[in-house]
Amino acid sequence: MEKVNYEKLGFKCGIEIHQQIESHKLFCKCPSLVNDPNEEKITIQRYLRAPAGETGHIDIAALHELKKGKYFVYEAKPTSSCQVELDESPPEEINHDALETSLQVALILNCDLVDEVIFMRKTVIDGSNTSGFQRTALIGLNGYVNTSKGKVKVETVCLEEESAKKINEDEKSANYSLDRLGVPLIEIATDASIKDPEHCKEVASYLGMVLRSTGKVKRGLGTIRQDVNLSIKGSSRVELKGFQDLRSIPKVIENEVKRLTRLKDHKPEVRKVEPNFMSIFLRPMPGSSRMYPETDIKEISITKDLLAKISIPELIDEKALKLEKEYNLNSYLARELIKSNVNFDLYKTKFEKLLPSLIASILVEIPKEIKTRFNLDYKFKESDFDFVLSALNHGRIPKDSALEILTEIAKGKRPNLDKYTSVDEKELENYIKELVKKNKELSINALMGMVMKHYKGSVEGSLAMKILKKYHK
Ligand SMILES: [Zn+2]
Structure with missing residues (x-):
C-alpha cells in the first residue's frame, strides 16, 4: 500500500x-x-x-x-x-x-x-x-x-x-x-x-x-x-x-x-x-x-x-527508566512494575538472594499469564507474592514452580509447598548416578526425560542436565 x-x-x-x-x-x-x-x-x-x-x-x-x-x-x-x-x-x-x-x-x-x-x-x-x-x-x-x-x-x-x-x-x-x-x-x-x-x-x-x-x-x-x-x-x-x-x-x-x-x-x-x-x-x-x-x-x-502546596511528581516514564537501569530490567518489566505501583526496592531487600528479573517477572508476568491462560481474574495480594518469593529465597522450591503455585492460589486453593519442594542437590546427584549406571545404553535426552518424570517438576531442569552430563559419558 x-x-x-x-x-x-x-x-x-x-x-x-x-x-x-x-x-x-x-x-x-x-x-x-x-x-x-x-x-x-x-x-x-x-x-x-x-x-x-x-x-x-x-x-x-x-x-x-x-x-x-x-x-x-x-x-x-x-x-x-x-x-x-x-x-x-x-x-x-x-x-x-x-x-x-x-x-x-x-x-x-x-x-x-x-x-x-x-x-x-x-x-x-x-x-x-x-x-x-x-x-x-x-x-x-x-x-x-x-x-x-x-x-x-x-x-x-x-x-x-x-x-x-x-x-x-x-x-x-x-x-x-x-x-x-x-x-x-x-x-x-x-x-x-x-x-x-x-x-x-x-x-x-x-x-x-x-x-x-x-x-x-x-x-x-x-x-x-x-x-x-x-x-x-x-x-x-x-x-x-x-x-x-x-x-x-x-x-x-x-x-x-x-x-x-x-x-x-x-x-x-x-x-x-x-x-x-x-x-x-x-x-x-x-x-x-x-x-x-x-x-x-x-x-x-x-x-x-x-x-x-503543589509539588511536581516524578513522571512514570522517568521512574521506569530509573528502575530499568538500577536493576538491569528490561523496559517492559520496569514499566509494568511502575504501572502496578509496586515498591520494588522493598521486594529486592526482602528477597535478596533472588535475581531482580525473577522477582519482577513473578510480580508482573505470571499474574498476566494466569489471567490469559486460565481466564482467572484473581487479584493477587502482597501476601500471595511473599509466600512464593520467600519459598524461592530459601531455596525450598524451584523457580519453575512459581507459576503453578500462584495458579493454585488464584483458583482459591492453599498450595502445599511440600509438593513442590526442591530436591536436595546431593539426593538428585545420587539418583542420577544410579540411573546412568543402570541405563548405559540410553541417550542423555531419554535419561533427562526419566529424571523429570520421576521428580514431577520439583527439580530445576538446568541442574539435572548439568549432573547428567557429568555422569553420562
Ligand atoms: Zn451532590
Whole structure:
C-alpha cells in the first residue's frame, strides 16, 4: 500500500483529553461514580431549553437538537446525587484537591497558570447536564510537550464538571444517570501541530502518562477520553469522539483522512468513532457562542500559598527508566512494575538472594499469564507474592514452580509447598548416578526425560542436565 504523505495533504490535527480526577464531585461533597443498584432512584424529566449565549443567538448545534423536540429523563440516587446535581441548589465550594491536581498537571505540561480561576458556563446541547450548561475554568495555557517529532503546544488545561452518563436514547428522549454528573474533570487541549496518525497516538499516550503520574486520576474504562480534531487541505474540521483504545487512534485517523479526500463539500461536524475504526455523523460542530460567565462561583486567586502546596511528581516514564537501569530490567518489566505501583526496592531487600528479573517477572508476568491462560481474574495480594518469593529465597522450591503455585492460589486453593519442594542437590546427584549406571545404553535426552518424570517438576531442569552430563559419558 502506498504511504500517505500527511504533510502534502495539509494534515492538521490536535487532541483533547478528558480525564476524571479521583475525588468527590467538583461543586458538592457527593462521591464520584457511586451507583448502588439496590438503592431506590428518583427520576426527573426535563425539556431542552433554548440556550442563548451572551450574544443572543442560538447556537447552531443547539438548534439542531432543539428541532427534534427531545426531552430528557434523569435518574438520581441520594447517595451519589444531591440538589446540586439536580440543579435545584447553587454550586458549593470548589473541591480543592481537584483544583490542586489540575494546577499540577498544568505545571507538568509547562503551562503559564492563570492568576484567577474563573468558571464559565458552557452550553450543553445533548441533555447530559441537568442545568443545560457545564462549568469549566481555564487553569493553564501556552504549555508544550516534547515528542519524537518536535514540540506540540498545549493550548489549554481546564478544570471542568463531568457530564451525566447516558443510559439509553431514542428519537424523542434520552435517559441519563447522575452519578457521573459533577465528577471533576481535567481537559487538556493541544494545538493542531500533530503531524500524522501515529504521532497523534504518541501525544495521547504521553498525556495519559502525565495524568497517571499525578496518582490522582481515576483508572479504568471510560475514565479518560480522547477527542481528535482534524482537517486536510480544502476540508472542514472534523471532531472524532469516542475512541475505545489508544491503539485505534492511527487507524481511525487514516480512515477519516481517506473519507475527507473523497468528499467535495463538507460542513464542520462531530463524528463518533465506531468499533470498526470508521466514524459516523453525530452532530454539527458547535458554534462559538457557547460560553457565558458562571455568576454563582467566586473567582479563586492562585496565591503563592496555594502554589507552595503543589509539588511536581516524578513522571512514570522517568521512574521506569530509573528502575530499568538500577536493576538491569528490561523496559517492559520496569514499566509494568511502575504501572502496578509496586515498591520494588522493598521486594529486592526482602528477597535478596533472588535475581531482580525473577522477582519482577513473578510480580508482573505470571499474574498476566494466569489471567490469559486460565481466564482467572484473581487479584493477587502482597501476601500471595511473599509466600512464593520467600519459598524461592530459601531455596525450598524451584523457580519453575512459581507459576503453578500462584495458579493454585488464584483458583482459591492453599498450595502445599511440600509438593513442590526442591530436591536436595546431593539426593538428585545420587539418583542420577544410579540411573546412568543402570541405563548405559540410553541417550542423555531419554535419561533427562526419566529424571523429570520421576521428580514431577520439583527439580530445576538446568541442574539435572548439568549432573547428567557429568555422569553420562
Ligand atoms: Zn451532590
